[in-house]
Structure formats: structure tokens, C-alpha cells
Amino acid sequence: MSEPDRYPIGFVLSDVDGTLLRPDHSISPRTLDTVRALREAGIVFSLASGRPPRAMRQQLEAFGIDVPSAGFNGGSIVHPDGRYLVRHHVPVEAAVTALLLFATYPQVETWVFADNQWLVRGPDGPLLPLEQQALGYAPQVVDSFEAYLHCIDKVVAASSDVRLLLELEVRLQQQTAGQAQVSRSQPRFLDITAVQADKGQALVTLAEYLGVPLERTAALGDGGNDPAMFQRAGLSIAMGQAEDQVKSQADVITGSNLQDGAAQAIERYILLR
Incomplete structure (x- = not known):
């Protein structure tokens, strides 16, 4: 995508570890403020992680997320009250x-x-x-x-x-x-x-649930399981510390998670408009 800001974004799906979290697993004030600004602008924000849903509760609360989120790389999509929207087990x-x-x-x-x-x-x-x-x-x-x-x-x-x-x-x-x-x-x-546990499919499922066209979605990540989201999102953003193979599949590359790269990208490519 040659113009990262071509479409107005209505839904942002982000990886957790290595993206929103610092190496010590903390969340910077800037990242919290930026996600809050997204929600105030009417842009839906949620998480897609390899973590179990049980281990995402603290982040869901910190970011004030009130829509379903994806755990186990998309194998489980869970409502905030714990009900499953999607669940797939390993054969x-x-x-x-x-x-x-x-x-x-x-x-x-x-x-x-x-x-x-x-x-x-x-x-x-x-x-x-x-x-x-x-x-x-x-x-x-x-x-x-x-x-x-x-x-x-x-x-x-x-x-x-x-x-x-x-x-x-x-x-x-x-x-x-x-x-x-x-x-x-x-x-x-x-x-x-x-096999159905795919962050790209999780993005599709959540976008459909929220009524947001895929071209108006954005995905952020740093790991080998994140390009699946990149391939489906209207705008894909790779963290600066990601491996080259991951970065090569994103539309834009932002700073590392030590540099608040997720907040940088959201501010520049999504909120700036």
C-alpha cells in the first residue's frame, strides 16, 4: 500500500507482547493515552495475541476494551464477559x-x-x-x-x-x-x-462482527504470527524491533516497543487526520 493513510480507519487490531507492551510487560502512559484518543475519536480498538484470554484481562481493562478480543492467535475470540464468539482446539x-x-x-x-x-x-x-x-x-x-x-x-x-x-x-x-x-x-x-487459529481470520471475524469493512481496518504487530493480520488489514504496521521477514510484509514500519512505536504509528497514520 503506497499511501498508508488512503482509507479512514474504523477498527484497529493490535498484538500485545512486543507491540503494546514494553519488554518488562508494562504499558507506557503515551500508549494508554493514544488508545484512549482512538476510542474518543470513535475508532474501535481490540487485541489479538498468542496469550490465553485469561492472561489478557489486565490489558483489556487498562485499555478499556469493551468488544471481543482474540487469544491463542485467534483460536479463541472472547466477549469481555467471557462468552466465546469463536473457539477452536488443536486436533x-x-x-x-x-x-x-x-x-x-x-x-x-x-x-x-x-x-x-x-x-x-x-x-x-x-x-x-x-x-x-x-x-x-x-x-x-x-x-x-x-x-x-x-x-x-x-x-x-x-x-x-x-x-x-x-x-x-x-x-x-x-x-x-x-x-x-x-x-x-x-x-x-x-x-x-x-488451523483456524489465525490472526488474519480473527481480524476478518471481528471486522464483520463490528460492521467495519476490511479496507478500514489497521493491524499492528511484531511477531511471526502477525503477518496473517497484515495480509487482511487495510493498513498494516510492523514494530521496529520485528524481524526483517515480518517487517517486509507490512505497509509501514514504526519505532520499537521501547520507543512507543505503536503510539507513534497510531498518532501518525490514524489519528493525525
């Missing part, structure tokens, strides 16, 4: 394929989100404390994931070995083709969700 076969693969790598922590819980096999994973801080609740330690196979919302491979996650991403995409979505929401997190 059992795809979940088992991912779990068996991850179990062969000691440097990979395997997390399962199911039945409104965060499930782990052990309490000592090095990435657990940071994720617990981000989500706002603790994991439940289980002996096996077998009892939850029928209701898994997301499987996550978490590791500081980014190169390994890149390799696992390619392998799983091949092994679960047509069954599940496989993408890295952040460099250290590889997400496996239902």
Missing part, C-alpha cells in the same frame, strides 16, 4: 505430533494451554518465571498431558535456542500441514494452535 493428532517431537529435546520446555489452565511437566523450566510474570498466574504441574488432549487450545515449545526453534517450526509445519498453525509468536516461543 489431537497434531497435538500428539508436537508433544512427541518436543519431548526429544531437553533444551525445550513444553507448555500446554487447555481447560483454562497452563500445564507443565515440571516446575523448574528456566523460562517459566518470566512467562508467569507475563501471564499473571502460575502453571499447574501434571504428570501427563494425556487427559487434556481433547481440549488443547495451544502447545508451546519454549527455548532460548532460537535456531532450534526455527528448525522445529519448519519440521512441524510439514508434519501438521492442514491440521494446525505453527508459528513463532516471539523468537523464544513456538506456538501450535488450531
